[in-house]
Amino acid sequence: MNLPFTNSFQSEWLKSRRSLSSWLVVVGGLFTPSIVIIARLVRREKLHEIYAAEGFWTLLWKNSWESMAIFFLPMGAVLATSLITQIEYKNNAWKQVHALPMSTATIFFSKFAVILLLLVQFLVLFNLGIYLSAVIPYLLVAGVPYPRAPIPFGSFLNEDGMFFIDCLPIVALQYLISLRFRNFLVPVGVGFVIWVGALAALSWRYNFLVPYTYCMVDFLKDSSGGKVAIPDINLHAIAIGYFLLFTVAGYWLFAAKKEKG
Amino acid sequence: MYCVETADLVHRYTNDESVLNGINLQVPEGCIYGFLGPNGAGKTTTLRLLLGLLRKQKGSISIFGKDFEAQRVDILRSVGSLVESPSLYEHLTATENLALLQKVYQCPKNNIHHVLGLVGLSNTGNKNSGRFSLGMKQRLGIAMALLHTPSLVFLDEPTNGLDPNGIIEIRELLRTLNRNNGITIIVSSHVLSEVEKVVTHLGIIAKGRLVFQGELEELKRRQLQVLSVSLCVSDIAKTLQIVSQLYPKAHSHGGRVILPAISGEAIAMINRSLIIQGVDVCEIEVVKNDLEKIFMNLVS
Known part of the structure; x- marks a missing residue:
């Protein structure tokens, strides 16, 4: 592997330590599972029936992903990306970064890689949270059986991967914007507006043109009751296309900056 | 050979007025070069050009005898800098701030404790740098510039925020680094009395022009x-x-x-x-x- 990139990546990863973005990943990843745990403990009389069901894991997975796919994942990606670049602006540190012996590409892609790793961390924590939201009520409420159905690891991992791909255009576009603007409100505001636009566009037949819709459409495609237009094309391929386009544009704009830091 | 040499460096932020009008800087190797000028004279713009933080518009920059544009990454391996206010990650401790630079420079980890000792910040422990006083932040900024034992250091107003004792300590530190390690140091300031005690050479800039450049002794001769x-x-x-x-x-x-x-x-x-x-x-x-x-x- 490219050594300067690895060194720079390690340095960037250190910067994210105890930062707001790293806390956001932990809180965001575990938020929905915590709500599920609380809801189940409050309505404990129904637990026996729920845990005995054949489709226990699939139902839990669906319930957990509902808020995640519609809100937490897109907005988490918007916030985490903006917060990572904000570390440099807030600490007036871009000038330090650009005075280090690293190429512009190394600086751009190592930070980008950290954001993607945070996204993976977010999904891993969320998956762990889903598992804990099944196990904790079982351990705390007497008489609740351990779910009989096996965990469908393969399909869950596949869905994780697809949601990750769906998020990539959001991360790339947010990265592009947050590298251009010092004011934190600009990338977050733009991200929020596009997210609202994505919600509004769900029923539009060309909703796939809005790059923030993929997580939502992916989740709602089987259960929307016709409220969401399901495009007859490969959403993940378009997501990757947008991701590449935004990444190249972001890098070009970053490298072309006349004033660095 | 000059450690830093610029020829006809011109820079303008807008189309109206040039901030730098043909700067020909010549910094001999192993010297402490005081880069003096009033506020807005073009000191920081020059330093930012020398570090590649601003895109060069006209002229040439050579550091260690190499063309800066062509060999930027290679040159920056041996350059330390503190430009304007120190760039500290305030949610991290002093050691962590230095550790993330150590990863990039790949210098020995021991350097972290060494430079913290040099600037008198050995005992800051787990305190985040955001809770440091202005003087402590400045010291940490200097430590960050020295971490990888560079051959050339740019320090822009390094004694900002330091108390009189701190100023004397930093002056002494610069002298020691220059004398013992042969480091070339470029110190910018708008106060002559602040740098005249430590520099060997001076460059005086005013309204984007270098109005004096030479040894401090030459300026002192004029004093007589x-x-x-x-x-x-x-x-x-x-x-x-x-x-x-x-x-x-x-x-x-x-x-x-x-x-x-x-x-x-x-x-x-x-x-x-x-x-x-x-x-x-x-x-x-x-x-x-x-x-x-x-x-x-x-x-x-």
Whole structure:
């Protein structure tokens, strides 16, 4: 592997330590599972029936992903990306970064890689949270059986991967914007507006043109009751296309900056 | 060979006015170079160009004899910098701030403790740098610039926020680094008295032009030049009458007679003739240049 990139990546990863973005990943990843745990403990009389069901894991997975796919994942990606670049602006540190012996590409892609790793961390924590939201009520409420159905690891991992791909255009576009603007409100505001636009566009037949819709459409495609237009094309391929386009544009704009830091 | 050399460096932020007008910087290797000028003279712009933080518009920059644009990454491996305020990650400790630079420079981990000791921040423990005082932040910024034992260090107003003791310590540190490690140091400042105690060479910039460049000694030689001779006498009118035959430019100012710069023998002769002609001489003051005055004349 490219050594300067690895060194720079390690340095960037250190910067994210105890930062707001790293806390956001932990809180965001575990938020929905915590709500599920609380809801189940409050309505404990129904637990026996729920845990005995054949489709226990699939139902839990669906319930957990509902808020995640519609809100937490897109907005988490918007916030985490903006917060990572904000570390440099807030600490007036871009000038330090650009005075280090690293190429512009190394600086751009190592930070980008950290954001993607945070996204993976977010999904891993969320998956762990889903598992804990099944196990904790079982351990705390007497008489609740351990779910009989096996965990469908393969399909869950596949869905994780697809949601990750769906998020990539959001991360790339947010990265592009947050590298251009010092004011934190600009990338977050733009991200929020596009997210609202994505919600509004769900029923539009060309909703796939809005790059923030993929997580939502992916989740709602089987259960929307016709409220969401399901495009007859490969959403993940378009997501990757947008991701590449935004990444190249972001890098070009970053490298072309006349004033660095 | 010069450690840093620029030729005809020009920079403008807008189309209206040039911030730098043909800067020809020549920083000898192993020196402490004071880069002086009033606020807005172009010091920071020059330093930012030398570090590649601004895109060069015209002219050339060479560091360690290499073209900066062509070999930027290679050159920056041996360069440390503190430009304007220190760039600290305030949610991290001093050690963590240095550790993330250590990863990039791939220098020995021991350097972290070494430089923290050098700037007197060894005992900051788990305190986040955001909770440091202004002086501590400045010290950490200097430590970050020195971490990888660079051959060239740019320090932009390094004593900002330091108390008098801190200023003396940092001055001593710069001298030691220069003497023991042969590090070339470029220190920018707008206060001459702040750098004259430590620098060996000076570059004075004003309105985007380099108005002086050379050894400090050269500037000090100018300091020894006599500017005028001021006499306190009992009769100004009579004195002027006597001395104006030899020195037509003699005049009175503030109750004293001012003569142009003259030799010691000439002063003695005038003193003698005044006494002979019944004028009491209370005081003869030889007015010499001082560094501050030279600096002010150069930049104004």
